[in-house]
Amino acid sequence: MKLPFNNQVANKRVVLGLSGGVDSAVAAILLQEAGADVHALHMTNWEDDDGYCTAAEDLQDARRVCEQLGIPLHHANFAKQYRDQVFEYFLDEYRKGRTPNPDVLCNREIKFGVFRDYAKRLGGHLLATGHYARSGIVDSNGALFKGKDPGKDQSYFLHAVSAEALAETVFPLGELVKGEVRQIARDRGLAIHDKKDSTGICFIGERPFREFLSTYLPANPGPMRTPEGEVMGEHQGLMYYTLGQRQGLMIGGHRGHGEEPWYVVGKDLDNNALIVAQGEHEMLFSNWLVGTDASWIGRPPSGLDAGLSLRAKVRYRQADQDCVVTGLAGNKVKVEFSERQKAVAPGQFVVFYDQDLCLGGAVIDELG
Numbered sequence: 064m065k066l067p068f069n070n071q072v073a074n075k076r077v078v079l080g081l082s083g084g085v086d087s088a089v090a091a092i093l094l095q096e097a098g099a100d101v102h103a104l105h106m107t108n109w110e111d112d113d114g115y116c117t118a119a120e121d122l123q124d125a126r127r128v129c130e131q132l133g134i135p136l137h138h139a140n141f142a143k144q145y146r147d148q149v150f151e152y153f154l155d156e157y158r159k160g161r162t163p164n165p166d167v168l169c170n171r172e173i174k175f176g177v178f179r180d181y182a183k184r185l186g187g188h189l190l191a192t193g194h195y196a197r198s199g200i201v202d203s204n205g206a207l208f209k210g211k212d213p214g215k216d217q218s219y220f221l222h223a224v225s226a227e228a229l230a231e232t233v234f235p236l237g238e239l240v241k242g243e244v245r246q247i248a249r250d251r252g253l254a255i256h257d258k259k260d261s262t263g264i265c266f267i268g269e270r271p272f273r274e275f276l277s278t279y280l281p282a283n284p285g286p287m288r289t290p291e292g293e294v295m296g297e298h299q300g301l302m303y304y305t306l307g308q309r310q311g312l313m314i315g316g317h318r319g320h321g322e323e324p325w326y327v328v329g330k331d332l333d334n335n336a337l338i339v340a341q342g343e344h345e346m347l348f349s350n351w352l353v354g355t356d357a358s359w360i361g362r363p364p365s366g367l368d369a370g371l372s373l374r375a376k377v378r379y380r381q382a383d384q385d386c387v388v389t390g391l392a393g394n395k396v397k398v399e400f401s402e403r404q405k406a407v408a409p410g411q412f413v414v415f416y417d418q419d420l421c422l423g424g425a426v427i428d429e430l431g
Contacts, residue, residue, distance in 0.1 A: 071189070072233060073098035078187035080174060081105050081128065081136065083121030085255050086193030088128045089244045090235040092251055094191060095132060102185055103129050103136045106178055108145040108169070124255050131253065139181050141173055148172040154279055157302040160330045161410025164220075167424075171223040179228055190232045196221055197237035197419075198229045204361035205230030207421040212240040219379045222414045222424040226361040273303050285335035287312070290328070290346060298337040301330050307347060307406020312339060326406075348403040352377070354396045354413050354425025363390070364422055374416045375400075377407050377427065383416055396425050 077094050081087045081103035094101045105125045122138070129136040149168045156163035174192065182190050194217045195210035205226040210216040224232075236244060248256035282300035289295060295314050298304065308327040320341060328346035329338035340346060357363075364371055367390035374383035375398060385401040398413055407430055414424035 072191075074100070075188040076100040076102060076186050077189045077191050077233065078102050078104050078137075078182035078185050079191040080178060080193070081125045082193065083124035083128070083255070084193070084260065085248050085253070085258050086195075086236060086244060086260075088193075088253055088255060089247045090191055090193045091128065091132055091134060092247060093235040094233075095134070099189075101132075101134045102187065103134055104178065104182060104185065105136060105138050106173070107138070107140045107142055108149075108173060110140075110142045124258070127254060137185060139178070141177055144177050145169070145173055148176075156410045157276065157280060159410075160301045160332050162305040162408040163410045164412055166220045167223050167412055170221050171225075175224045175228040175232070179231075188231075190228070191235060192232070193236055194221060194234050195236050195239075195241075196234045198232050198234055200230060201420065202361070205232070207360055208237070209416070209419045209421065210234070210237045214380070215241050218416075218421040219376055219412070219414050219424075222360070222412070222421050223358045224360070229360065273299070276302060283335060285337065287314070287337045287339055290338055290340055290344075295325075295339055301332065301335065301337060304330070304337055306330075306408045314339065347405055349400075349407045349430040350403050351397060351399045351431050352404075352407060352413060352427050353391070353429040354398060355394070355428045357390075357394050357396045357423065357425040359423035360421065364417075367396070370399075373422065374418075376414050376416075377404055378411060388415060395428075 072094055077099040079087065079091055079094060079101055081091060083105065091101055091103060103125065105122055126136060149165050149172060152168055153163050153165045179190050195212055195215040196218045197208040197210060199206045199208060205228065207218055207221055207224065207229055209218045245256055280302055284297055284299055285301070286294050287296040287298045295317060304327045306327055306329070309324050312325050312327070314325045323342040325339050325341055326344065326347060327337060328340045328344050331338060338346070367388065370387045370389040373386060373388050375386045376383060384404065387399045389397045391397055407427060409427050409430065411427050412424045413427050415422040
């Protein structure tokens with residue numbers, strides 16, 4: 064299969080992040096077919112023996128893939144770096160009543176940080192992963208583009224990766240859709256061709272979220288009330304809820320309230336109160352947001368000071384939204400949307416695009 068990266072990798076050592084899943088395994092196949100000297104690197108980011116973690120099984124699957132394809136497998140343990148650089152941030156955001164996205168930090172700090180450094184020590188000229196995205200060069204800088212498969216595109220999670228790292232990275236699956244990837248795995252006789260995709264936050268796995276979080280942060284129950292102050296019940300801890308959440312509120316049977324569903328519309332941190340409302344309440348919607356810790360792939364786009372028309376996502380798989388982005392002091396941006404946005408969650412990321420080109424993003428902080 065001839066793909067755009069073929070000439071880029073031929074006769075070069077490419078260190079591939081091999082998870083033990085079908086995506087990275089097919090990436091290995093495509094790199095081999097393109098003439099790369101492929102070395103696989105499997106990383107351990109989380110050490111847990113409570114029965115939920117699949118790390119041991121994934122390592123065994125990675126070994127079987129490497130044996131079948133005849134490529135060397137290296138293993139590195141980044142659990143300490145992950146805890147220090149990703150997991151502590153995750154906990155700190157929940158302490159603040161926000162909803163973090165640790166996958167963005169995992170990509171920036173681990174997969175394209177310490178993992179990349181390790182790959183260089185293995186003699187790697189290039190790094191590769193099984194992400195559904197595309198890399199390239201724009202204005203002499205590394206650049207990130209959406210993957211061809213709109214249902215699997217992972218550029219949202221990669222927006223904080225540096226231009227320097229992207230210039231030395233190939234994404235073999237960027238031009239493929241998921242069905243094609245599984246077909247390649249079947250055709251090559253890989254036992255994992257039908258292995259279930261991993262979902263959710265990697266260190267939580269299949270365990271119940273509340274159970275996991277409560278082992279690190281003490282629950283602090285409090286009142287669940289309407290914007291007008293009527294108490295509707297008790298929440299189990301603000302950290303367990305996100306804006307726009309409908310499930311698990313256990314509200315019902317209150318006189319004077321209709322059958323419309325209840326949603327989380329806010330958090331009163333000072334009074335440890337969860338704010339809930341029925342239906343399409345105005346507090347569910349935002350016309351603008353302020354993002355902090357803005358990061359751009361390469362140089363910031365020109366025109367930010369006066370306001371730049373771009374498109375943006377406030378969550379993974381959301382359709383791109385028209386907006387105007389204005390740079391503010393302190394590495395902040397103000398994002399004004401053409402259409403109001405529902406259930407924007409502080410702590411998540413707003414990610415900016417110019418058509419398929421991913422420009423960067425920021426942490427959602429203020430809403431209005």
